[in-house]
Amino acid sequence: MHSKSKVIWIDGVSCYGCSHSFYNYPEIKELLEKIELIYHPLLPSNEFKFQRCDILIIEGAIKNNFLRLDFDLIELISKLINLSKKIILIGTCSVYGGIFGEGVLFNKENKGKFFKYKDKIISIPGCPPHPEWIAYAIEMILNKKRLILDKENRPKEIFSYTSHMGCVRNEYFEWKIDAKNFGEKEGCLFYEQGCQGPYTHSSCNKILWNEVNSKPRAGTPCFGCTEKTFPKKNLFKTETFMGIPANIPLGVSKRAYLTLAGVAKSLKNERLERKLIDDSE
Amino acid sequence: MSKEEKKLEIMKTALNLFAKNGFYNTTIADIAREMGMSVGNMYNYFPSKESLAKELLIYTSKLFGEELKKINEMDISSKEKIKKIVELYFKMAKEEPELVDYFMRVYLSNKEIFANGCEGMLCVSAFVTEIMIFFEEGVRRKELKNQDFFAAFGLFMGYLGGLVFLFREGILGKDIEEYTNSVSENIYNALKI
Amino acid sequence: MIVNKKIITKIEGEATLKLYKKNEIIEFAQIEFWQYRGIEEFLKNRHYLDACVINPRVCGICGHSHLIATAKAIEDALNIEITEKAKILREITLGLEIIQNHIKWFYLTLYPTIKKIDFFKAFEFSKEIAKIIAIIAGQFPHNSYAIPGGVTCDLTNLDILKIKNSLKKMFDKYQNVIDIKGDSKDLENLFNGISKELGKSINKFLVLGDNLYFKSNGDVEFVKEEQSISFNKNVLYKDEFVEVGPLARNLNNKLIKVIYNSYKDSIYTRIFARIYEVNLIFKYLLKIIDEININEKSYIKPKNCSGTGIGIVEAPRGSLIHKVEIENEKIKNYEIIVPTQFNLSNGTKNKPSAAQASLMNENEKFADFIFKCFDICAICVSH
Numbered sequence: 001m002h003s004k005s006k007v008i009w010i011d012g013v014s015c016y017g018c019s020h021s022f023y024n025y026p027e028i029k030e031l032l033e034k035i036e037l038i039y040h041p042l043l044p045s046n047e048f049k050f051q052r053c054d055i056l057i058i059e060g061a062i063k064n065n066f067l068r069l070d071f072d073l074i075e076l077i078s079k080l081i082n083l084s085k086k087i088i089l090i091g092t093c094s095v096y097g098g099i100f101g102e103g104v105l106f107n108k109e110n111k112g113k114f115f116k117y118k119d120k121i122i123s124i125p126g127c128p129p130h131p132e133w134i135a136y137a138i139e140m141i142l143n144k145k146r147l148i149l150d151k152e153n154r155p156k157e158i159f160s161y162t163s164h165m166g167c168v169r170n171e172y173f174e175w176k177i178d179a180k181n182f183g184e185k186e187g188c189l190f191y192e193q194g195c196q197g198p199y200t201h202s203s204c205n206k207i208l209w210n211e212v213n214s215k216p217r218a219g220t221p222c223f224g225c226t227e228k229t230f231p232k233k234n235l236f237k238t239e240t241f242m243g244i245p246a247n248i249p250l251g252v253s254k255r256a257y258l259t260l261a262g263v264a265k266s267l268k269n270e271r272l273e274r275k276l277i278d279d280s281e
Numbered sequence: 282m283s284k285e286e287k288k289l290e291i292m293k294t295a296l297n298l299f300a301k302n303g304f305y306n307t308t309i310a311d312i313a314r315e316m317g318m319s320v321g322n323m324y325n326y327f328p329s330k331e332s333l334a335k336e337l338l339i340y341t342s343k344l345f346g347e348e349l350k351k352i353n354e355m356d357i358s359s360k361e362k363i364k365k366i367v368e369l370y371f372k373m374a375k376e377e378p379e380l381v382d383y384f385m386r387v388y389l390s391n392k393e394i395f396a397n398g399c400e401g402m403l404c405v406s407a408f409v410t411e412i413m414i415f416f417e418e419g420v421r422r423k424e425l426k427n428q429d430f431f432a433a434f435g436l437f438m439g440y441l442g443g444l445v446f447l448f449r450e451g452i453l454g455k456d457i458e459e460y461t462n463s464v465s466e467n468i469y470n471a472l473k474i
Numbered sequence: 475m476i477v478n479k480k481i482i483t484k485i486e487g488e489a490t491l492k493l494y495k496k497n498e499i500i501e502f503a504q505i506e507f508w509q510y511r512g513i514e515e516f517l518k519n520r521h522y523l524d525a526c527v528i529n530p531r532v533c534g535i536c537g538h539s540h541l542i543a544t545a546k547a548i549e550d551a552l553n554i555e556i557t558e559k560a561k562i563l564r565e566i567t568l569g570l571e572i573i574q575n576h577i578k579w580f581y582l583t584l585y586p587t588i589k590k591i592d593f594f595k596a597f598e599f600s601k602e603i604a605k606i607i608a609i610i611a612g613q614f615p616h617n618s619y620a621i622p623g624g625v626t627c628d629l630t631n632l633d634i635l636k637i638k639n640s641l642k643k644m645f646d647k648y649q650n651v652i653d654i655k656g657d658s659k660d661l662e663n664l665f666n667g668i669s670k671e672l673g674k675s676i677n678k679f680l681v682l683g684d685n686l687y688f689k690s691n692g693d694v695e696f697v698k699e700e701q702s703i704s705f706n707k708n709v710l711y712k713d714e715f716v717e718v719g720p721l722a723r724n725l726n727n728k729l730i731k732v733i734y735n736s737y738k739d740s741i742y743t744r745i746f747a748r749i750y751e752v753n754l755i756f757k758y759l760l761k762i763i764d765e766i767n768i769n770e771k772s773y774i775k776p777k778n779c780s781g782t783g784i785g786i787v788e789a790p791r792g793s794l795i796h797k798v799e800i801e802n803e804k805i806k807n808y809e810i811i812v813p814t815q816f817n818l819s820n821g822t823k824n825k826p827s828a829a830q831a832s833l834m835n836e837n838e839k840f841a842d843f844i845f846k847c848f849d850i851c852a853i854c855v856s857h
Contacts, residue, residue, distance in 0.1 A: 013511060015853055016486045017534030017615045023578070024601040024614070029594045042484050044586040044593060067508055069488070070481060099531055100511050127531065128616055182621060183560075183772025185628045209613030210605040218612030219626030219772070220619050223527050236523040236621070241420035243430030244413050254417070255350075258410045266401025277630070 004036040005054040005142055010080060011041040012073055013100040014060025018091040019043075021128035024210060025135050034142060055141055056084035057134075061093035061101030062113065074113065077104065081114060087121045088137045095125040095152075096228040105153060108228050123153040127225035132207055133158050152228075154201065162250060163222045164190075164197035166205035167214070173198070175269040176261050182219060185276050189221045191245065194236045196224035198249035288326050291316060292337050296379040304334070304387045334387065335395060338404040341384050345373075346407030353411055359419035363472070364465040366415070367441065371457045374445040381445055412437075419472070426474045436471055440464065475501065478838070482845060484583055486535055487852025489818075491845060495838055502823045503833040503841075506704040509856035517808040522548050522800050525808065526618045529796075532810065532857045534615050535578065538571040538607070539789030540810075541620050542685075543796040548622040551783025551800050552776050559770035560624035562762050566637070567607045567620075568787065569686055569755045573644075574603040575790035576720075576752050577651070579849045580660075584745070587842040588664060599644065599651075606640045609633055624773035631768060638763050645756040652749050656729050661749065665742060673741035673832040673844040679722035680711050680816070682795065683788030687758045688723045694784060694795060699811065706855045708819035708827070709811055717828035718792025718816045719848070721747040727754065741832065741847040748849065779803045789813060791849050812854040 009019075019042050025031065032043075035055075039048050048069050058077065066073040081087060089105060092098040096106045105121055106112045114121075122141075124133045137155065140147050148156045164173070172179070172188035179187025189195035197205070200222050204214045216222055223235050239246040248257045274280070282290075294315050298307045309330055313323040327333040352365045374381045388395070388405075395404065402409050416433055419425030425433075444464060448457040478493045487509060494502040513532055517525055529544045530537035542564055549556065581596035604614040610627055611617035619626045652658035682697070684690045692711060699707040710716075721744045724730045730747050737743045780803075785796040792813030799807040819827035826834060829848050836844060 013509075015531045015534045015537065017531065017537065020534040020615050023597050024604050026601065028597055042486065042582065044484075044582070048483075069483070099513075099516060099528065128534065181773060181775065182626045183624055183628055185630075204613075210601070210608035212605055213608045213612050215612040215617060215619075218608075218610070218617070218619050219628060220612050220617065223618070225616075231524070231527055233524065234521050235527045237521070241418075241427060242413070242416035242425070242433055243428075244417040246417075246421070254414060255410060258413050259406055262402040262406040262410060266403040266406075268400075 004034065006038050006052070007035045007055045007057065007138070008038050008051075008053045008080060008084070009040040009043075009057040009059065010077070011068065012058060012060030012077065012094060012104075013063050013066060014091070014093060015100075016042065016059070017128040018059040018134070022090075022131050022134050025131035026211075027135070028131075031135055031138065035138070050079055050083060053080075053084045054086065055138065056080050056087045057138075058087065058089050058094045058104055059091055061097050061099075062104060063101035066101075077114070081117055085120065086141050087117065088124060088134070088141075089121060090124045090126075090129050090134050090137075092125045092127045092225060092227075092230050095123040096230070098127060098230060103228075106228060118153060121153050122147060122149065122155065124158075125154065125226045126202065127223075127230060129226075130202075130204065130207065130209065133203075158203050159201040159226070161201070161203040161206055162198055163200045163202045163204040163214070163216070163226075164249070165203075167197055167216045168205075169216055171269075171272060174264060175267075175272055176265040177269070177272050179219075184219065186272070189216055189219070190238065192238055193221045194223075194234065194238050195221035196227075196232075196247070197222040199247050200224040200227055202226040284326070288336070289340075291323070291326055292333065292340060293379075295333055296337065296383055299387055300379040300382045309333075331397075335399050335404055337383060338388055338395065338399060339407075341380055342405040342408040344380070345369075345384075346411050349408065349411035349415065353414050353418070359415075359422065359424040360465075360469045360473075362415060362419075363469050364461065366437075367461050367465045367468065368458075370441045370445070371461055374448060374457060378449060382449065385442055385445065423474060425472045433472060437468055440468060480841070482842065482850075484586075485846065485850040485852045486533065486854070487856060489850065489852050489855075491841065493833070493838055493841060498837050498839065500833050500836055500838050500841065502826075503830050504703065504820055505818050505829060506820075507706045507818075507852055507855045508704070509852070510705055511856055513857040514808045514810060517805045520805055521803055522551075522798070522805055523621060525798070525805060526621050529810075530616050530618065532812075533851060533854045535575055536571060536790050536851065536854065537615055538567060538611075538617070539787055539794050540796070541618060542568050543785040543787045543789070543794050543810075544798075545620045545622055545785065546787065547783045547785030547796040547798045548800065549776075549783065550785060551781035551798050552622060552778040553781065554622055554774070554776045554778075556624045556774065557770045557772070559766055559768070560620075560772055562766050563610055563625050563627070563629075564620050565686055565762060566759050567611050568789075569759050570603050570607050571614075572686075572788075572790045573752050573755055574600040575849075576748050577603075577648075579790075580651075580745075580749055583849070584843070584846050585660075585664060587846055588668070591660070599648070602640065602644055606637055606644075609637055621773070623776050624771065626773065628772050629766075629768065634763065634766060634768065638760070641756065641760055641763065645753075645760065648752060648756065652753065654753050656733075656746070656750060658749065661746065664745075668840075670737050670742035671740050672840060673744075673836060673847065675717060675739045675828045675832040676715060676826070677739050678714060678716045678828075679725060680716040680718050680793060681723045681788065682718075682786045682793035683723075685787050686755060688788045689726070690786075694786060697795065697811065699815075702820040704820055706815055706818075708821070709815040710819070711816075715819055715821055715825065715827040716816060718813045719748070720744075720751045720792075722792065723788055724751055724754065739832075741844055744847050791851055791854075792816060810857050812851065812857065814848070814851050814855050817848045818850060818855070 089095045096103040104114045178191035313320045420427045490506040492504040529540040532540045577599045578596045581593045585591040607614040611619040696712045702708040782799045795811040797809040818829045821827045
C-alpha cells in the first residue's frame with residue numbers, strides 16, 4: 001500500500017474563513033482520511049515542525065514583521081515552499097493579498113514575493129473559497145490528474161465561469177431591469193447595487209453555496225471576492241461613468257454591450273416589470 | 282439600380298417632401314408621384330408611410346453614428362472631440378438640412394409614429410451608443426464630470442438642436458459654422474471635470 | 475518560581491501564555507496577543523456600507539456577529555428603524571452562528587486538549603447549520619445580507635418551511651450532545667477523572683447585548699479600554715474585570731443556576747452553560763420563526779448620512795461592541811471591542827481578569843483546557 005500524501009496547512013494573516021468554509025465540505029471526513037494532515041492551525045494535529053510534504057496549503061496573506069508559530073511569517077512560508085512538492089493557495093489573501101497584506105503568488109496586480117514558484121502553485125481565490133474548490137484542488141493532486149490553469153494559475157474548471165452564470169436574476173439582466181431597492185426578489189443588482197457578477201471569475205451560482213444559495217440569489221451583490229481587486233471601494237454601488245457601467249461583462253466590447261443593452265431596455269418585458277408575487281390576476 | 286439603392290432614393294425624396302410639406306401632409310401618393318412611380322410599386326418597397334419613417338430614422342441614426350464612431354476612435358482629447366462633433370453637426374445642418382430637420386421635427390415631435398417597433402432607443406441606437414461611448418470615455422479619462430447621462434446628453438444635444446433650429450428659421454446673425462468654436466467651448470466648459 | 479512561555483494554537487490565531495508557577499501549580503498567568511491586522515484603519519474613508527463586507531472578515535467563525543454589530547452601529551448612528559421581519563431574520567442567523575460556533579468549539583477546540591474524540595461530529599452539525607444560514611443570507615461563512623435598513627433577502631414561505639424543518643431536525647439531533655434536561659454523555663466523559671470544581675474565576679458577569687432571549691445587565695457607557703502588556707487592550711467594566719459569554723448571559727436559566735450553585739464559575743459550569751445554551755437558542759428560534767410576517771418590507775432606505783452610533787450584540791463568546799462615526803456617508807472612525815478582550819485582559823496577581831483568575835492555583839497540566847474553555851478568539855482580538 002502506498003503511504004498517504006503528507007499535507008501541511010499553514011496560516012498567514014488570515015481570518016480563518018477559508019478553514020471554516022472548508023469544514024462545510026460534505027465529504028470532509030472521507031477526504032481527510034485519504035491524506036496525512038501533518039499540521040493544521042485549527043484541526044487537531046501534531047505540533048508544528050519543518051518537514052517535507054507533498055502538498056502545502058496556504059491560507060491567509062503574507063506581511064513583513066508578522067510572527068507565526070514564533071517564526072517570521074515570510075521566512076516560515078519560504079522554508080515550507082522549498083520543502084513541498086505542490087502548493088495550493090487558498091483564499092484571495094494568499095493568492096492576491098486581499099484585505100490583510102500581500103499574496104504569495106501576486107501582490108494585487110503585481111508579481112508576488114514567491115512568484116518564481118509559479119510552476120508548483122495552484123490558485124484557489126475567494127473570500128472565502130468554496131469548499132468544493134479546495135477539495136477539488138487536493139483531489140486532483142492526489143489523483144495525479146492534469147489541471148488546466150489560466151494565467152493566474154486558477155483551475156479553469158472553476159474560474160472560467162463568471163458568478164453571473166446561473167444567477168436567478170439573469171432574466172432581469174437580459175432585459176436590463178435594475179433592482180429598485182435592496183430586499184426584493186425582482187431586478188438585477190448589476191446596474192445600481194454594485195454586483196460584480198458579470199465580470200467575476202467563479203462558479204458560485206453554478207454549484208451554489210452550502211448547496212442551497214448564493215449572495216445574489218439572497219439579494220446581496222457579488223463583491224468580486226475571487227479577484228485581485230477585492231475589496232474595491234463602494235461595494236454596494238455600481239461605478240458608472242456618465243450613468244454607464246464602468247465595468248461591463250467579460251468578453252464583450254463596450255459598443256456591442258451598449259447596443260444590446262439599449263435594445264433590451266427599449267423592448268420591455270412586461271412580466272418582469274411587475275412584482276413576481278402579488279394578488280393581481 | 283438595386284432594391285436597396287432604390288429604397289435609399291425613395292427615402293431621400295421622402296425626406297425632401299417631409300421637410301417641405303410636413304410629415305402629416307405628405308402621402309405615399311405624393312412620394313410616388315415625385316419618384317415617377319406607381320403607388321402600387323411604392324408599396325413593394327415600403328408597406329406603409331410609418332415603415333418608411335422608421336427606416337429613415339434608422340438610416341439617419343446610422344449615418345450620424347458612423348461619423349461619431351470615427352471621432353470616438355480618434356486619439357484626441359474630449360475637448361477636441363466635442364469640437365469635431367459640433368463641426369459634424371453644423372456641417373450636416375448646412376449640407377443636408379432635410380436630414381437634420383427630419384431628425385428634429387419628425388422624430389422628436391411625432392413619437393407616436395414610432396411607438397410600434399421603434400420604442401425607446403431601438404431605431405436611434407447607433408447614434409445614442411456612440412454618444413454614450415463618447416461620454417463614458419471622457420469620464421474614464423477624467424476629462425468630463427461624472428454625472429447623469431441624460432443631464433449631459435440633453436445639454437449637448439439640446440444646445441446643438443436649438444442652434445440648428447435658429448439657423449433653419451433664418452434667425453442666426455452669422456453662418457452657423459462660425460459658431461463652432463464658441464459653442465464647442467461652451468459645451469466643454471459645461472461638461473468638463 | 476519558574477516561568478513557562480507557551481504558544482497556544484488552535485484558537486483562530488495564536489496567543490502566548492506565560493505561566494508563573496511553583497512546582498506544577500500556576501501562581502499567575504499573563505496572556506499576550508501579538509498580532510494586528512488593522513481592520514479599523516482599513517475602514518476609514520470608505521462608504522459605511524463597505525463595513526458590511528469588510529467587518530465579517532474580522533473572523534471566519536463569528537464574522538456574522540460582526541456583521542450584525544456593524545449594521546446595528548450604523549443604524550444607531552443614522553437613526554434607522556428596521557422592520558420586525560428583518561429583526562427576526564437577523565436573530566435567526568446570529569443565533570445559528572452561535573450554535574455552530576459552540577459545537578465546533580466543544581469537539582474541535584476543547585475536547586482534544588483533554589481526550590480523544592471523533593471531531594467530525596462537529597461538522598455533521600455545523601455544515602447543516604451553515605446551510606440554514608445560507609438560505610437566509612446567501613452563504614456561510616462571510617455573507618453581507620444584513621445592511622443598515624434591514625436585510626437584502628426577500629424570502630418566500632417555501633424558504634421559511636425549509637428553515638423550520640431543518641431547525642427541528644438539528645434540535646432533535648443535538649439532544650444526543652446534551653439534552654434539554656442537561657444530560658450529556660460527552661460532557662460527563664470529558665470530566666471523567668477531572669474535578670468539576672476546576673478553574674473557578676472572578677464571579678463577576680456582564681451582559682451588554684439584548685439579542686435573542688438575552689437580557690442586558692449593564693451599560694456600555696461603563697466599558698473602558700486600557701493599555702496592557704500585550705497588543706490588545708484590556709477591557710474593564712466600572713474599573714473591574716468581568717466575564718462575558720454564555721455563562722454570564724444564562725445565569726437566569728434554572729438548570730444552569732443549579733449547576734452554578736454547586737460549582738460556582740468553574741470551567742464545568744462554564745462549559746455546561748455554553749453547550750446547553752444551544753438548546754435554549756434552538757427553542758427560541760423555533761418560536762420566533764412563526765412570528766415572521768413575510769409581507770413586511772425587508773429593507774427601508776436610510777435617510778440620514780452623518781452621525782455616531784454603537785452596535786452591541788451577544789456574539790458566540792459574549793458581548794461584542796462596534797462603534798462608528800459617519801460623516802457624509804463615509805466612515806470617519808471605527809472601533810471594535812471583542813468579548814475575548816473582556817475575558818482575557820491582563821490584570822495583576824491581585825486584580826486578575828477572568829481567564830487569569832481561573833488559571834491561578836490550578837495544575838499546569840490543565841492550562842490549555844482551562845484557557846480554551848473561554849473559547850478564545852485570537853483573530854477577533856487582533857482585528
